[in-house]
Amino acid sequence: MSLLSKKKQPTGAPLLVVIGTRPEAIKLAPVVLALRRNARVPVKVCLSGQHRDLLTQGLSAFDLTIDHSLDLMTPDQRPSDLVARVITGLTPVIEATAPAWLVVQGDTTTALGAALAGFHARLDVAHVEAGLRSGDRAAPWPEEMNRRLIGQIAALHFAPTERARANLLAEGVAEGAIEVTGNTVIDALHLALARIKDTPRVIEAAAPILATAGERALVLVTIHRRESLGEALPRLAEALLGLAKAEERLIVLPIHPNPRLAPLIEALSGHPGILLTPALDYLPFVALLHRADLILTDSGGIQEEASALGKPVLVLRDTTERPELVAGGNGLVVGTRTARILDHALPLLTDPAARAALAQTHDGFGDGHAAERIAQTLENRIAP
Numbered sequence: 001m002s003l004l005s006k007k008k009q010p011t012g013a014p015l016l017v018v019i020g021t022r023p024e025a026i027k028l029a030p031v032v033l034a035l036r037r038n039a040r041v042p043v044k045v046c047l048s049g050q051h052r053d054l055l056t057q058g059l060s061a062f063d064l065t066i067d068h069s070l071d072l073m074t075p076d077q078r079p080s081d082l083v084a085r086v087i088t089g090l091t092p093v094i095e096a097t098a099p100a101w102l103v104v105q106g107d108t109t110t111a112l113g114a115a116l117a118g119f120h121a122r123l124d125v126a127h128v129e130a131g132l133r134s135g136d137r138a139a140p141w142p143e144e145m146n147r148r149l150i151g152q153i154a155a156l157h158f159a160p161t162e163r164a165r166a167n168l169l170a171e172g173v174a175e176g177a178i179e180v181t182g183n184t185v186i187d188a189l190h191l192a193l194a195r196i197k198d199t200p201r202v203i204e205a206a207a208p209i210l211a212t213a214g215e216r217a218l219v220l221v222t223i224h225r226r227e228s229l230g231e232a233l234p235r236l237a238e239a240l241l242g243l244a245k246a247e248e249r250l251i252v253l254p255i256h257p258n259p260r261l262a263p264l265i266e267a268l269s270g271h272p273g274i275l276l277t278p279a280l281d282y283l284p285f286v287a288l289l290h291r292a293d294l295i296l297t298d299s300g301g302i303q304e305e306a307s308a309l310g311k312p313v314l315v316l317r318d319t320t321e322r323p324e325l326v327a328g329g330n331g332l333v334v335g336t337r338t339a340r341i342l343d344h345a346l347p348l349l350t351d352p353a354a355r356a357a358l359a360q361t362h363d364g365f366g367d368g369h370a371a372e373r374i375a376q377t378l379e380n381r382i383a384p
């Protein structure tokens with residue numbers, strides 16, 4: 001039963017799931033698939049198109065039927081404009097579908113705009129991946145405040161970890177409104193690994209990269225966060241060039257299509273030890289994660305996936321909302337200073353004992369059954 005709506009929703013009212021970016025697609029696909037498999041409540045999926053091409057890449061692995069597509073992306077979009085366009089774009093979809101609940105994920109501007117649109121329509125909002133906190137309102141910007149604000153609006157909070165639950169309790173969220181589920185990205189990773197095993201041709205796009213790597217150690221790097229894209233870029237480029245000096249390794253960098261990455265691409269282009277590639281669809285990317293010997297990243301989801309695969313990760317940020325990575329024994333937060341990155345990365349590539357010490361496989365982010373838990377809780381609320 002709805003907590004916020006004045007009127008009871010008619011029986012058969014759907015869940016409306018809103019997705020804006022690649023990580024939201026990857027992390028919400030298992031939830032939509034579980035709900036559709038159970039078939040206890042109808043589910044509608046609405047894409048905001050915050051990141052148009054990357055969103056398609058994230059969805060490609062899961063064959064999701066999409067019901068509404070807002071296609072809101074514009075060049076150089078500012079969060080303030082986007083949040084406004086998500087609210088005005090989503091409101092007619094809410095009116096047309098009359099959902100029982102609205103489901104958003106994580107910390108994007110789409111998720112915040114959708115939560116606000118839901119609130120204004122007097123709908124209950126469920127937040128998947130609730131309770132992550134860096135502790136710094138300004139970093140990551142605007143994501144940290146996006147998720148705190150969504151936390152104020154949501155009626156149900158699906159916390160991926162006990163730590164996320166504790167963060168929500170400390171902010172005054174009622175205990176009964178929180179459920180610890182694990183992170184749905186681990187479910188997505190398992191789905192992806194199963195598809196790759198059954199149909200190896202789905203990772204054809206990764207084949208030339210794997211062939212170029214051959215017997216060499218493969219260092220997989222992704223850089224896309226706003227705070228990495230300014231003055232940190234030359235330091236990051238120098239660190240990658242330092243790592244690429246030895247012939248026995250290949251640095252692979254799938255490029256996020258953000259024009260602000262141009263100086264990094266220019267600095268690294270043409271080096272025989274560095275392979276720059278456009279961002280990959282989820283399944284070929286998972287094949288690279290699986291093959292990688294070391295991961296350098298500022299991405300959140302990749303830290304979570306790496307823990308389930310037991311891959312060492314160096315986080316190219318000063319803060320993290322995922323201390324479980326470090327506690328679980330497969331990662332360190334190293335920041336963006338060249339010397340610090342090299343001091344940590346080189347032993348991991350040359351000393352098997354150092355590598356083994358940071359290559360623990362653990363379920364600190366989830367056990368791969370988060371989506372089923374979330375689906376059941378939502379179903380029990382809507383159709384008890």
Ligand SMILES: CC(=O)N[C@@H]1[C@@H](OP(=O)(O)OP(=O)(O)OC[C@H]2O[C@@H](n3ccc(=O)[nH]c3=O)[C@H](O)[C@@H]2O)O[C@H](CO)[C@@H](O)[C@@H]1O
Nearest residue numbers: 023024105106107108140254279280281282285299300301
């Ligand atoms: C502050 C913060 O940490 N916020 C996070 C941010 O997401 P992020 O940092 O994880 O975002 P990305 O790095 O863009 O995506 C990662 C996914 O993309 C896959 N991938 C990668 C490269 C490629 O070439 N092909 C791919 O398929 C990869 O395997 C992984 O699954 O927003 C999310 C949404 O709310 C939050 O959940 C999440 O907290």
